Amino acid sequence: MSAVAESIGTALRLIAEADPALVRTVTLSFAVSGGACLAAAWLGLLAGAWLAAARFAGRRVVLLGLDTLLALPSVVVGLVVYLSFSRSGPLGEWGILFTPTAMVIAQTILVLPIIAALSHQVVADGLREGGDQLRSMGASRLLAALLMLLHQRWAVATLLLAAFGRAVSEVGAVMIVGGNIDGVTRVMTTAIALETSKGDLPLALALGIVLLAVVALINAVIAVMSHGRGVPAVEWR
Amino acid sequence: MAAAVAAPATPLLSLHDASVRFGDVIAVRDASLVVGRGEAVAIVGANGSGKTTLLRLLHGVVPHSGTRDVDAAAASQAMVFQRPFLLRLSVRRNLLVALWLGARGLAARERAARADEALARVGLQALADRPARALSGGEQQRLALARSWSVRPSILFLDEPTANLDPSAKKEVESLLAGFIAEGMTIVMSTHNLGQAKRLATRIVYMDGGRIGADLPTAEFFAERLGGRADLFLKGDLSWSLE
Numbered sequence: 001m002s003a004v005a006e007s008i009g010t011a012l013r014l015i016a017e018a019d020p021a022l023v024r025t026v027t028l029s030f031a032v033s034g035g036a037c038l039a040a041a042w043l044g045l046l047a048g049a050w051l052a053a054a055r056f057a058g059r060r061v062v063l064l065g066l067d068t069l070l071a072l073p074s075v076v077v078g079l080v081v082y083l084s085f086s087r088s089g090p091l092g093e094w095g096i097l098f099t100p101t102a103m104v105i106a107q108t109i110l111v112l113p114i115i116a117a118l119s120h121q122v123v124a125d126g127l128r129e130g131g132d133q134l135r136s137m138g139a140s141r142l143l144a145a146l147l148m149l150l151h152q153r154w155a156v157a158t159l160l161l162a163a164f165g166r167a168v169s170e171v172g173a174v175m176i177v178g179g180n181i182d183g184v185t186r187v188m189t190t191a192i193a194l195e196t197s198k199g200d201l202p203l204a205l206a207l208g209i210v211l212l213a214v215v216a217l218i219n220a221v222i223a224v225m226s227h228g229r230g231v232p233a234v235e236w237r
Numbered sequence: 238m239a240a241a242v243a244a245p246a247t248p249l250l251s252l253h254d255a256s257v258r259f260g261d262v263i264a265v266r267d268a269s270l271v272v273g274r275g276e277a278v279a280i281v282g283a284n285g286s287g288k289t290t291l292l293r294l295l296h297g298v299v300p301h302s303g304t305r306d307v308d309a310a311a312a313s314q315a316m317v318f319q320r321p322f323l324l325r326l327s328v329r330r331n332l333l334v335a336l337w338l339g340a341r342g343l344a345a346r347e348r349a350a351r352a353d354e355a356l357a358r359v360g361l362q363a364l365a366d367r368p369a370r371a372l373s374g375g376e377q378q379r380l381a382l383a384r385s386w387s388v389r390p391s392i393l394f395l396d397e398p399t400a401n402l403d404p405s406a407k408k409e410v411e412s413l414l415a416g417f418i419a420e421g422m423t424i425v426m427s428t429h430n431l432g433q434a435k436r437l438a439t440r441i442v443y444m445d446g447g448r449i450g451a452d453l454p455t456a457e458f459f460a461e462r463l464g465g466r467a468d469l470f471l472k473g474d475l476s477w478s479l480e
Contacts, residue, residue, distance in 0.1 A: 133321070133322040136298055137338045137388075138341075
């Protein structure tokens with residue numbers, strides 16, 4: 001049996017036996033990315049709805065900036081968060097560098113523009129269709145936009161899943177601010193990078209298979225949710 | 238052509254020299270109009286004559302010059318649009334949201350009772366738990382009417398409420414409107430359908446090129462020779478829509 005086939009076999013055995021190191025890493029990945037998406041969802045959905053409803057000078061510039069942030073490199077986010085929370089940084093006294101909290105903050109910053117920009121698009125599309133009528137019924141601009149989040153909830157769920165997919169599969173930010181400490185800040189992506197460099201292919205492959213399964217599951221859920229519900233396409237602009 | 242003005246009952250809403258401009262286009266020019274309590278006013282006119290803009294101006298949802306005065310008794314208004322926007326919720330929840338928005342003072346139990354009453358009024362009780370967007374066009378328009386009726390508006394505005402409906406759905410909606418009017422609700426509607434205007438309205442406002450060309454009691458509007466474009470409009474439209 002080739003080395004690769006042997007590694008795959010060992011990887012599958014690790015998954016089947018729920019290897020403690022594997023489970024711990026996967027659990028932390030979900031906790032960090034889930035927490036980041038939860039935080040970013042609160043801020044991003046409100047920001048997206050507000051941007052769709054508000055009319056102010058410079059709004060177009062703000063939207064352009066938000067669109068630009070969609071392509072924010074994760075290592076840049078990691079670097080900024082690292083500099084902010086390092087001992088000599090402005091928030092160094094918080095002492096949260098190399099903790100899961102710092103990783104959550106980094107991933108929140110990473111996915112916030114995605115959620116805000118895409119929810120803005122979803123809400124703006126909805127307001128074009130029914131904003132006047134909701135306002136005629138007594139809703140303020142902001143309330144009409146918030147109702148659109150409810151109206152377009154399947155599209156909102158889809159964009160949140162897309163944001164989770166982005167968070168759980170990124171490596172740059174969590175590597176820099178988490179430090180990849182075994183049992184403390186090691187998540188799937190950083191573990192794959194480390195185990196591959198060490199030559200421990202079975203664990204790296206097992207984690208890779210789990211990560212791939214997670215992303216596939218997210219895509220499947222998005223496809224099922226979008227099917228037949230008239231969910232507007234959530235597109236990267 | 239003479240722009241005769243019908244004298245309304247107790248005024249609820251009035252416009253004085255009101256104009257609406259969209260960029261370089263003046264959609265409504267120097268409109269003066271009084272809507273009295275219990276009136277059923279139909280705004281008629283050709284495409285692009287300013288019917289819908291005048292309706293929105295009366296409803297107070299477009300920026301305008303001139304004066305728009307609303308009596309305190311007419312503070313609550315509702316509008317039914319040509320294509321009603323329904324939230325992706327059940328029929329009943331759409332009503333509950335409308336009541337939450339339009340009748341803020343009501344307790345939750347009262348809102349639920351009103352929603353049930355409104356559903357019964359338009360004959361949609363059996364479909365209360367269905368997704369609103371899965372309803373037929375006629376049912377959706379009846380839901381839109383229920384939504385507006387449920388907040389007990391002093392004035393109900395309707396923008397071509399039957400324009401996209403088949404004859405049977407049209408009849409159902411007209412019959413509901415006739416019921417609202419009989420109950421004394423003040424109604425202002427824009428319509429292409431002169432037959433409908435004749436059946437439902439107590440007064441006709443004829444729009445021509447953004448101006449009010451005539452404002453007459455229904456019987457007079459159809460009996461008088463208004464002259465000019467109004468006669469042409471009546472002749473052309475009567476030939477296919479007056480039943």
